[in-house]
Amino acid sequence: MLTLGVLASGGGTNFQAIINAIDSGYINARIAVLITDNPDSYAIERSKKHNIEPLILRPKDFAGKDTYYFHVAGELNKRGVELVILAGFMRVVGKALIDQYRNRIMNIHPALLPSFPGLHGQKQAADYGVKISGCTVHFVDEGMDTGPIIIQAAVPAYHDDTEESLGQRILKQEHKIFPHAIRLYSEGRLSIDGRKVIIKGGREDSEIMNPPLML
Numbered sequence: 001m002l003t004l005g006v007l008a009s010g011g012g013t014n015f016q017a018i019i020n021a022i023d024s025g026y027i028n029a030r031i032a033v034l035i036t037d038n039p040d041s042y043a044i045e046r047s048k049k050h051n052i053e054p055l056i057l058r059p060k061d062f063a064g065k066d067t068y069y070f071h072v073a074g075e076l077n078k079r080g081v082e083l084v085i086l087a088g089f090m091r092v093v094g095k096a097l098i099d100q101y102r103n104r105i106m107n108i109h110p111a112l113l114p115s116f117p118g119l120h121g122q123k124q125a126a127d128y129g130v131k132i133s134g135c136t137v138h139f140v141d142e143g144m145d146t147g148p149i150i151i152q153a154a155v156p157a158y159h160d161d162t163e164e165s166l167g168q169r170i171l172k173q174e175h176k177i178f179p180h181a182i183r184l185y186s187e188g189r190l191s192i193d194g195r196k197v198i199i200k201g202g203r204e205d206s207e208i209m210n211p212p213l214m215l
């Protein structure tokens, strides 16, 4: 069984979707720890409800970014974490963590990368006036949302969309593709070839997430 460690900063709905996917048997995994940088994160309540250990680690309590992520990596290692899940973790992860978990950190981003990386992907897309947006699960490398893409889902974007309305539409898809990407990893079906993630067993995953548009 795969051991996960989740990092989250906010409301934790992606965290919840992953918990639900484990509880229903969709993913064969356990979550060893929730690490948050935000003492007010609702993810803490969610972890308690599901008997997952919450750990609050605030960067300002550490000497610097390297020390912080070295410590985070140590806490994950200590608990036998094999795959690190960034579920709305609002920081650029430091090298100390990436080095210890190379190709074993997944992030969800609320836009179709490589468009609109960084913060507020939903707002960037709505303001730009794109007609299609979506979300991306990718492996994390040293760049800002630049790592190899595992899976994406598209949603329509409308001219009167706001950050919130588009964000809600995207979030629904996030809750589907993030558990799915973790499931693919847990089944040993993901491999990386340069920039590309190869999904063993066919192309159907991308097609399930992105059925042909009915216009």
Ligand code: GAR
Residues within 6 Å of the ligand: 008, 009, 010, 011, 012, 013, 014, 015, 087, 088, 089, 090, 108, 109, 110, 118, 119, 120, 121, 171, 174
């Ligand atoms: C999600 O929309 C996620 O894609 C985004 O934060 C939100 C967290 O929601 N992540 C980023 O923007 C990372 N740069 P949640 O706390 O309800 O899962």
